[in-house]
Amino acid sequence: MFFERPDAGETAVLVHVDFQDEQEREDPGEFLELVRSAGAEPATLLTGSRKRPDSRTFVGSGKLEELREALAVHSAELVIFNHGLSPSQERNLERELKCRVLDRTGLILDIFAQRARTHEGKLQVELAQLEYMSTRLVRGWTHLERQKGGIGLRGPGETQLETDRRLLRGRIKSIHKRLDKVRGQRDQNRRSRARAEIPSVSLVGYTNAGKSTLFNSITESQVYAADQLFATLDPTLRRLEVEDVGPVVMADTVGFIRHLPHKLVEAFQATLQEAAEASLLVHVIDAADPDRELNVEQVETVLDEIGALEVPTLRVMNKIDLLDSAPRIERDGEGRPEVVWLSAREGRGIELLEQALSECLAEDVIDFTLTLEPEQGRLRAGLHELGAVREESFCEEGQTRLQVRLPRRDFLQLMARLGERADDYLPASLSEREAWEESP
Secondary structure (H helix, E strand, O other), X not given: OOOOOOOOOOXXXXXXXXXXXXXXXXXXXXXXXHHHHOOOEEEEEEEEEEOOOEOOOEOOHHHHHHHHHHHHXXXXXEEEEOOOOOHHHHHHHHHHHOOEEEOHHHHHHHHHHHHOOOHHHHHHHHHHHHHHHHOOHHHHHHHHOOOOOOOOOOOOOHHHHXXXXXXXXXXXXXHHHHHHHHHHHHHHHXXXXXXOOOOEEEEEEEOOOOHHHHHHXXXXXXXXXXXXXXXXXXXXXXXXXXXXXXXXXXXXXXXEOOOOOHHHHHHOHHHHHHHHXXXXXXXXXXXXXXXXXXXXXXXXXXXXXXXXXXXXXXXXXXXXXXXXXXXXXEEOOOOOEEEEEOEOOOOEOHHHHHHHHHHHHOOOEEEEEEEEOHHHHHHHHHHHHOOOEEEEEEXXXXXXXXXXXXXXXXXXXXXXXXXXXXXXXXXXXXXXXXHHHHOO
């Protein structure tokens, strides 16, 4: 039976089912946050448990009757499931309940559509929505599912459906082409940064872990940040000066969530590639969340899907203000920073993160004393220009003694520009020649 569906629904009846399979379970608390983030008003949450979903309507006949009663009592016009529904299940539920039915994937897509601000973000969301819609196109045309014989009954039938599908395919193809162009531009920008040897750092993490707040704190930006799921969607890049490293590009990426729709991951491939090709990932974790380990697993699942799991990672345990804990750095067995505990909202521990970034990104920093003759003023000026001079003193003979600290790469580039041999100035312990001779 075909029925007219309203354009929008605000008051919603929510459905959450617990399954025995741990992989199929969802968090009802997170579900409520998603619904509120989408702008819907939760009327009631119906819960139940099953061994497996019903193949026809996902829930059983008893739960269907509960849903009908809840819709009538609350005058609701929308049912939202905290699970993925097949197109046939969604269609059957709409036929039984005479109202709109939305699954978890559709809900997340709706939130993304509301939050997209840039041209690229809107294209990515539209692509995911169209590919999701293409499998459900038939549900609004159930009266035209097949051509019928007889006078007066020969209608467009499947021709109408094929027309709609063809339009969808054309639009999807067009968006793919435009996103390929965006991806090419991003690749070109990354290659330019690589040629300039500018490291990139990508913030990743579960949604609402505090990535944007941390991004604002460390880069002094004004990216929108709020205590809600997917507060920011479009990626933001900022230049940051890191001690002993120099300029670094920091990217704030979209937050992840349990069972993030695969189509969304595909659509946001160009954006997520920033994480896959970063020099360092900063994995922001809500330290106060009791499910933080599960959230970490979900983030790593998505990172694996986009090929970013092997990128060096620094963990940041955020929101320590909710734990009454002190900022600190945890190190591995070799003394490298592994975890930074901080509060982005209060700004406590930000300097520790900057220190950890410096240690993680400064691959080879040299620190030595250099004595220059008066005629070597160009080298002295070049070191000052790089900000490498920590201390400077003058000898009675007119020589200048400099305490220098800078990345070896910058020193070698300076010496090449001046036409000098680096080994003539470096102590034996820092000489590349000696390092090469000692290497196996």
